[in-house]
Amino acid sequence: MKENVIFCYSGTGNCLDMAKNIAKSLGDTDIIMMRKYPAVTDVREAKRVGFIFPCYGGGLPGHVERYLYDIKVDPDAYTFAINQSAAYKGEGLRKLNEIIPLDYWAAVTHQCTCIWLFPHDLMMPKMGAVEAQARSEHFAEKFANDIKNNVKSKRRVPKAYWNKAEHAGWPMIARMQGESLKANDNCVMCGTCAKVCPTGNIRYAGKAVVFGDKCISCCACVQYCPQEAINFGKITEKRERYHNPNITVEDLNQEIISF
Numbered sequence: 052m053k054e055n056v057i058f059c060y061s062g063t064g065n066c067l068d069m070a071k072n073i074a075k076s077l078g079d080t081d082i083i084m085m086r087k088y089p090a091v092t093d094v095r096e097a098k099r100v101g102f103i104f105p106c107y108g109g110g111l112p113g114h115v116e117r118y119l120y121d122i123k124v125d126p127d128a129y130t131f132a133i134n135q136s137a138a139y140k141g142e143g144l145r146k147l148n149e150i151i152p153l154d155y156w157a158a159v160t161h162q163c164t165c166i167w168l169f170p171h172d173l174m175m176p177k178m179g180a181v182e183a184q185a186r187s188e189h190f191a192e193k194f195a196n197d198i199k200n201n202v203k204s205k206r207r208v209p210k211a212y213w214n215k216a217e218h219a220g221w222p223m224i225a226r227m228q229g230e231s232l233k234a235n236d237n238c239v240m241c242g243t244c245a246k247v248c249p250t251g252n253i254r255y256a257g258k259a260v261v262f263g264d265k266c267i268s269c270c271a272c273v274q275y276c277p278q279e280a281i282n283f284g285k286i287t288e289k290r291e292r293y294h295n296p297n298i299t300v301e302d303l304n305q306e307i308i309s310f
């Protein structure tokens with residue numbers, strides 16, 4: 052096992068890009084993806100164990116919370132977490148810290164990928180994709196230096212009790228949004244949406260793309276569709292698409308990425 056392990060969930064690439072930048076800087080690192088059940092959960096041999104994930108509806112994305120309970124970390128390992136969001140951290144860090152106590156935590160904003168809610172540049176502070184990416188890379192360097200030096204956070208993980216209430220209803224909202232997904236006539240049945248969906252919610256039946264009831268609203272199908280043919284009802288028809296410029300569908304589908 053590598054000296055450093057980073058567990059990463061990423062819907063549309065921002066968090067995986069952050070994880071890769073930090074891993075490159077640390078060296079000797081495995082990124083273990085958490086879009087599906089992680090390929091490795093016992094990481095007791097690693098000296099540093101980190102978690103990089105976005106805020107979804109005020110909390111942890113997808114099934115990450117469930118997976119966290121199975122992860123085994125050496126009690127003496129240095130632990131860290133980086134949270135990405137469009138505007139606010141939410142309760143994900145607190146929840147993670149309850150399950151796996153953290154030595155270091157940080158949060159940074161990036162483009163908003165929740166396309167049915169906001170255009171992607173509606174992040175805090177508001178900025179376009181190029182500027183946001185440069186800012187994210189700058190922060191990755193700072194976080195990697197802190198992690199290399201095993202820096203411990205002085206501030207406690209935010210309690211975010213309001214977000215706990217917000218997040219309680221999130222799975223239902225995500226599923227309801229998923230019910231409005233449709234592919235229009237521009238669809239060329241290329242298969243990208245089915246490949247990038249972390250829950251296996253998309254299948255092909257004859258000439259139709261069929262969306263099931265397991266949507267977690269990550270928006271990857273809408274954001275990665277090369278024809279921009281997938282929409283949440285009418286809300287997203289005129290909205291510009293965004294996914295992290297450095298991260299491909301193939302990158303997102305790796306189980307472990309080694310540096």
Ligand SMILES: Cc1cc2nc3c(=O)[nH]c(=O)nc-3n(C[C@H](O)[C@H](O)[C@H](O)COP(=O)(O)O)c2cc1C
Binds near residue numbers: 136138160268
């Ligand atoms: C379904 C969904 C819900 C989101 N909810 C929030 C939120 O509650 N607060 C927030 O500030 N950002 C929210 N965001 C924005 C993401 O946290 C942000 O865009 C992040 O950079 C996405 O990372 P990723 O590309 O690795 O998936 C949400 C995005 C999605 C797709």
